[in-house]
Amino acid sequence: MVRTLWIYLGAMTFALGCKSNSTATDEIIIGEYGSMTGSEAVFGQSTHNGLSMAIDEVNAAGGLKGKKIRLVSYDDQGKTSEVGTAVTRLITSDHVHAIVGEVSSSLSIAGGQICQRHGVPMVTPSSTNPKVTEVGDYVFRICYIDPFQGYVMAKFVTDPQGPSGLGLKRVAILVDQRQAYSQGLSRDFETALIKAGGNVVVKSSYQGGDQDFSAQLTQIKGANPEAIYIPGYYTDVANIAKQVRGIGIAQSVPLLGGDGWESVQEIGGPAIDGAYYSNHFAPEDTHAEVQSFVTKYKAKYGKTPDSLAALGYDAGMLLREAIQRAPSLDRAAIRDAIAATRDFQGVTGKTSLDEHRNARKPAVVLRINAAAKTATYMTTIAP
Numbered sequence: 001m002v003r004t005l006w007i008y009l010g011a012m013t014f015a016l017g018c019k020s021n022s023t024a025t026d027e028i029i030i031g032e033y034g035s036m037t038g039s040e041a042v043f044g045q046s047t048h049n050g051l052s053m054a055i056d057e058v059n060a061a062g063g064l065k066g067k068k069i070r071l072v073s074y075d076d077q078g079k080t081s082e083v084g085t086a087v088t089r090l091i092t093s094d095h096v097h098a099i100v101g102e103v104s105s106s107l108s109i110a111g112g113q114i115c116q117r118h119g120v121p122m123v124t125p126s127s128t129n130p131k132v133t134e135v136g137d138y139v140f141r142i143c144y145i146d147p148f149q150g151y152v153m154a155k156f157v158t159d160p161q162g163p164s165g166l167g168l169k170r171v172a173i174l175v176d177q178r179q180a181y182s183q184g185l186s187r188d189f190e191t192a193l194i195k196a197g198g199n200v201v202v203k204s205s206y207q208g209g210d211q212d213f214s215a216q217l218t219q220i221k222g223a224n225p226e227a228i229y230i231p232g233y234y235t236d237v238a239n240i241a242k243q244v245r246g247i248g249i250a251q252s253v254p255l256l257g258g259d260g261w262e263s264v265q266e267i268g269g270p271a272i273d274g275a276y277y278s279n280h281f282a283p284e285d286t287h288a289e290v291q292s293f294v295t296k297y298k299a300k301y302g303k304t305p306d307s308l309a310a311l312g313y314d315a316g317m318l319l320r321e322a323i324q325r326a327p328s329l330d331r332a333a334i335r336d337a338i339a340a341t342r343d344f345q346g347v348t349g350k351t352s353l354d355e356h357r358n359a360r361k362p363a364v365v366l367r368i369n370a371a372a373k374t375a376t377y378m379t380t381i382a383p
Helices: 002-014 041-060 080-092 105-118 146-158 180-195 214-222 234-246 288-301 307-325 331-339
Strands: 027-034 068-075 098-100 122-124 139-141 170-176 199-206 227-229 255-257 276-279 344-346 349-353 363-369 374-381
Touching: 027 041, 027 080, 027 307, 041 068, 041 288, 041 307, 068 080, 080 098, 080 105, 098 307, 098 331, 105 122, 105 139, 105 180, 122 307, 146 180, 146 255, 146 276, 146 363, 146 374, 170 180, 170 214, 180 199, 199 214, 214 234, 234 255, 276 374, 288 307, 307 331, 307 344
Parallel strands: 027 068, 027 098, 098 122, 122 139, 170 199, 170 227, 227 255, 255 276
Antiparallel strands: 276 363, 344 349, 363 374
């Protein structure tokens, strides 16, 4: 009863004009499932904002194929158990034409399995673990994958010291053993680091939600690393960073991470200052489409967009382009049109989908300024 009530309330809060029958001929229905609440709520809310803005723009320009788009969004609370309920409802009750979700790779895998069984195309804006699209041919992503993200940070760490590199070799790794994202990115970074001439001096693990990291950090301190790679999510990373400095590891030993760090500068405090992470988007990018998006987003939401907002926006616009190209609104036709995407110019870069339905695109490296609660663009690294 409690769970049913929560889903109902989630629909009332996050569904836009939800109807019970989406087979109506006067609209195209896009579903979304995301972590609107829970430990990764910032990710889910930013993605929702970007996606909503894209759909509003498409509708303001006349819609698609003579129809308006309606977005139906459900909160999965960042829980696998809620993903099944939300995605199944989108497919069987709301009869969506396509689905956007999730941020977390583990949750995208869970939701993607349901979409694959029902033959509903799904696009994840930001799940980077390769296993997400291995679920099946109805699952796509518009972000790069972890093997490339691991390479990006390994290259940045080992390249000669300067704006495009740190010139370091000895790296410790601290990985979240509960998250497919963290485990996969850790392996990919380690492989790329060794290939680039670096080495992992120690590798330790934790479980997302842990509060005490003293045992792992004591081990890491004893290995005397030049840098520490933490491929986790921002909430845990902020806590870890504070304990890293508290245990006596010098500020001169930079912390490194991936796109799961987005927003860590807002809660990490001085401990996260000078850290670096790979990401999908830099609002400082001077390209016209980026600055146009930043201006519109600030006007609508009163703040600078993060990479999750940019990826949510791109997911909506990529679906617009694919649906416009599709010969019909049949789900299989939409799937085929998404698969044929080449050189899609989004605010996160020019994207082409490969034969595995993964995006081929560049990444950026950002440096955290804790005092300003911002992340500054350092360099772009192409595939």
